[in-house]
Amino acid sequence: MKKDPMRYGGRPASAVPPDLWRPTDVDDLEPAAWAALKFPGSAAVSAGPGAGKTEFLAQRAAYLLQTGTCQRPRRILAISYKRDSASNLARRVAARVPDEAHRFVSITFDAFTKGLVDRFSQSLPGPWRFDDYEIEFPKDKEIRSFLTTLAWDASGPMRSELFALHEGRFLSDIVGAWSLPTDPGSPPATAAEFAAWSWWNAQYLRPPKPEVDFTMLNRLADLIVRTNPGLQRALRATYPFVFIDEFQDTTSAQITFLKTTFGHPGVVTTAVGDNKQRIMRFAGALEDAMARYRSDFNAKQFNLGWNFRSSPDLVAVQHHVATQLEPAIVQAISKANVEVGHVPLTIWTYNDERRQAQHIADWVAQDISTANRAASDFAIVARQKVADLEPLLAKELARHGIALRNDDTYYGKLRLQDVLKHDIARLVLGVLRLSAQDRGLPTIWTDTHALISRIRGDGHDAHSSRRASDHLAAFTAHLRGALKQHSVATTDPRELVNLAASIVDTDELEGFARSQHAGDEAEVVLSALAHRLGAVMAGETNWGRVFSAVSAEDAVTLMTIHRSKGLEYHTVIVLGLDDRQWWSYRKDVREAISTFFVGLSRAAHRLIFTCATSRARNGGIGELYRLLDVAGADEKHWT
CATH class of the missing domain: 3.40.50.300 (P-loop containing nucleotide triphosphate hydrolases)
Known part of the structure; x- marks a missing residue:
């Protein structure tokens, strides 16, 4: 045959x-x-x-x-x-x-x-073998204390070399660069390897239970x-x-x-x-x-x-900044759809943060109204501390009936961005939304159906697909009946999340969480989602609006530049072009310009920089202003 x-x-x-x-x-x-x-x-x-x-x-x-x-x-x-x-x-x-x-x-x-360490730890060479471990994330001050003690106990040239090691880069540059020997043996001769060897002895070989971070797990996997x-x-x-x-x-x-x-x-x-x-x-x-x-x-x-993202005008702006990082770089060719009538690059300055928030909110509301845009077309990003910027912005946008979603906010142990993008949270939220609205959500149905199949490890034939579809339909029909019998005000968000998550077996859910992301537990994701659900349930009476509000898809997004990486928006507003937001500029100019580049390259059609003072041009980040000036930025001061 x-x-x-x-x-x-x-x-x-x-x-x-x-x-x-x-x-x-x-x-x-x-x-x-x-x-x-x-x-x-x-x-x-x-x-x-x-x-x-x-x-x-x-x-x-x-x-x-x-x-x-x-x-x-x-x-x-x-x-x-x-x-x-x-x-x-x-x-x-x-x-x-x-x-x-x-x-x-x-x-x-x-x-x-x-995953390799968890599955094959018993194959480690004898001195490194363990039965269990704990994941810890040492703070810089703990590492500094360790290095200081190590240096004082050393002598000769090694003492000064140990004192010179930087705590902020110790795990990545020193521990991460040392390939573990099959036998720890005696201490190495060089200061860096001696420091790494000593760290492993202190954190891993001596305690009753090894304590590791992900750099150490990497070395064990290696x-x-x-x-x-x-x-x-x-x-x-x-x-x-x-x-x-x-x-x-x-x-x-x-x-x-x-x-x-x-x-x-x-x-x-x-x-x-x-x-x-x-x-x-x-x-x-x-x-x-x-x-x-x-x-x-x-x-x-x-x-x-x-x-494929940015207009030709913004590609030209990006290229100008990119040459500060790679002088010989060739300008990209824009393949994006061009919208006419935009001023691609603008700097807005204000007398204070209250006026800044008020004007931004008024301008966004007007643009949504006149251009038939959605709130989700706009992102507001900052170098750091977006939580300090949120109250004023949220208040001013709310005057126009516009929601602001701070993706940097913690719910339980996870930030909102990580909660909403986690497959387990997407599964639970999909089940809830399908239960509250029995038709008109084909994309959510397809996505939730696919997640159930992945988590359960179903086959990829028509029979398996039909079985998953029938299961999803029956489960959401049952949950729909339960929602009709319980008001928003009297429902425990955690119980509701657990009920929706029971569409798949608990062990399957836990196994899926561990297989996807290191250190993740389904319990952590479900708890974070329940915190978020509880926050949006307050004062609401309609289940459909509650579940939509969890993801707040029709909202202006607020986040740090680091969290915006890989995302794109029609219009990006970069808040705080000043020394407070960019206080570390002089410490590492290249990384600061790279961060600046990431922020400005999120925009498809319009890029706006703001500052709540007119004196920032003469501060420590004057070079960033000069870059924008040469790139053709239009500047306005709003009183």
């Missing part, structure tokens, strides 16, 4: 010939994207803001899966640095190749390394793979194709682990990043991770040159 490749592996009978393959859901790809997508070896893809890097990775996954280049049952591993990036990429691939989506594993870096050739071969055989997103933020520990695990001719890697958006230096990001990657993985460089 002839073997069925759909069952036994290899290339499926329905595989598309590579020369005939076409992208899904997009008209076409730019030439550089086509070249990188089809390149048979490892590739370093430079993708600036708006270049569509997530879309590129989704299309490359579709190409590898649909052409049979990634043969069954082998998989593609996609590693991201943020939860929402991993989830977003997984959703895009599932939408483009639903029948093969189970062979695409999208996960955060920390989740992948932690040791596991290095000392287990069978596991190393299995990982390379399972994942012959590996994607790494946001590679510019890679740390020394992470790139070393990648080389240990996947630095082999049998594995093809694709790293996507943009050095201009390297804003994680404080967390240990390498100075030039992409150059290190090209060297370590013998990767070919590809540069994506199209911008």
Whole structure:
């Protein structure tokens, strides 16, 4: 009997010939994207803001899966640095190749390394083996105290070298750069390695229960793979194709682990990043991770040159700032739809913050009214401390009936942005919204149905899909009846969240949470969602409005620039172009300009900088004002 490749592996009978393959859901790809997508070896893809890097990775996954280049049952591993990036990429691939989506594993870096440690800890060399551990995040003052004590106990040149170590970079640069030996043995001779060795002894080898952070988990995962050739071969055989997103933020520990695990001719890697958006230096990001990657993985460089987000005017502004980071960079080509009548770049100054909030609210309300825009078309971002800016802005926007959603706000142990983008929260909220409104939500139905199938590990055939659909319909019908019998005012938000979450088995939910994001627990996500639900239930009587208010999709978004990374809006207002918001500018000018670049490149059509004083031009960030002046910013002072 002839073997069925759909069952036994290899290339499926329905595989598309590579020369005939076409992208899904997009008209076409730019030439550089086509070249990188089809390149048979490892590739370093430079993708600036708006270049569509997530879309590129989704299309490359579709190409590898649909052409049979990634043969069954082998998989593609996609590693991201943020939860929402991993989830977003997984959703895009599932939408483009639903029948093969189970062979695409999208996960955060920390989740992948932690998963290896949790599963294979008993294979660690004897001195490193453990039964259990605790995750701790040491504060800078604790690390400084440790280094100071270590230095005073040392002598000669090592003492001064230990004193010179910086606590803020110690875990990433020192602990993360030290490859664990199979036997800790005696202390190393160099100051840096001695400090790392001493840290492991103090935190891991001596206490009753090891205490680790994610850098240490990374080092343990690296040791596991290095000392287990069978596991190393299995990982390379399972994942012959590996994607790494946001590679510019890679740390020394992470790139070393990648080389240990996947630095082999049998594995093809694709790293996507943009050095201009390297804003994680404080967390240990390498100075030039992409150059290190090209060297370590013998990767070919590809540069994506199209911008699908921003208008030609704003692309020109972005290019001017980008040349401060990469002088020889070629300007991107805007492929965005052009809207006429906009002043693309403006600086607004005010006499005080109250007038600033009032004018911004009035202007946003008028623009929504006259241009038929939604509140969600607007983002207000700041370098830091957005919570201090929220009260005035929320009050002034509320005068016009416009909501403000602060994505930086904590609910329980999670920030709102992380809650709303978590797959478990999306599942629960989807179930609640479908229960409150039995028709007219096809997108939410499709998304919730897909999440149930993923969490339960259902098959991908028509029978499994129909079974999940029937289960979702029956469950929401039952919950709809319960909602009709209980008022908003008398309902416990936590009980409601737990009820909606029971659409899947508790163990399945916990397992799914752990598999997606390192350190995550379903309980933490559900608790955070319940806190958010409780906050929006106050004073409301209609369940449909309550569940819509949880995600506040029709609201102006407020967030830090760091949290805006990867997002895009029609109009972006950057608050606080002054020394208070940018107090650390002189400490690291390059990172400050990179952060500035990330903030301004979120806008598609309009970019507005504001300052609640007219004296900021002559302060410590005068250079940023000069950049905007040369880029053609229009300036207005509002009294």
